[in-house]
Amino acid sequence: MRLPSTERLSVLVVEDEPLIAMHLKLCVEAFGHKVCGVAATADDAIELGLTHRPDVMLTDLRLRGGTSGEHAARVLFETIGLRAIFVSGNLDPDMRAQLSDLSPIAMIMKPFGIQEIERALSLVRPPPQS
Numbered sequence: 001m002r003l004p005s006t007e008r009l010s011v012l013v014v015e016d017e018p019l020i021a022m023h024l025k026l027c028v029e030a031f032g033h034k035v036c037g038v039a040a041t042a043d044d045a046i047e048l049g050l051t052h053r054p055d056v057m058l059t060d061l062r063l064r065g066g067t068s069g070e071h072a073a074r075v076l077f078e079t080i081g082l083r084a085i086f087v088s089g090n091l092d093p094d095m096r097a098q099l100s101d102l103s104p105i106a107m108i109m110k111p112f113g114i115q116e117i118e119r120a121l122s123l124v125r126p127p128p129q130s
Helices: 018-030 042-052 069-080 093-102 114-122
Strands: 010-014 034-039 056-059 084-088 106-109
Touching (some): 010 042, 018 034, 056 069, 069 084, 069 093, 084 093, 084 114, 106 114
Parallel strands (some): 010 034, 010 056, 056 084, 084 106
16 A cells, blocks of 8 residues: 555654564555664664654564663653554553553554554554645
8 A cells, every 4th residue: 555645654663673673664665654764772762763753653662772662652752742653572451551651553462464564554644744
C-alpha cells in the first residue's frame, strides 16, 4: 500500500537487533513512509527524535547497553509529544499498564507480521501540511 506524499509519515525505528531493525525499516518504507533514523539505544533514540521530530516511533522495550525503549518513549512524549508503537516480546499486562500514560498508538508482540505494522501505522495521523 502506497500513500500519497501528503500522507507519508516520518518514522523513527528504535531496535537493537540489527535484523529486526532492518526488517522494520523495510516494512515502513514499503508502506510509503520515510524512516528518519534507526537507533539501538535510548540515548540515540532521544537524540534522533529531538533532531528529526518524527510523526511516530516504532520501539522495542529492551535496548542495547541496558537502556530502555520505554525511557526514550517517555522523554520524547513528555518533551515533543511523540507517540510510540511498541514492538516487543515483553508486553505483559503489567508492562501494558505501565506504558498506558504514554498514549501508545499500538502495542505489538514479537514475533510480528508486517500486517500488524501496517495496521498500527495506519492509526497515525501526520500533522497537517503547511
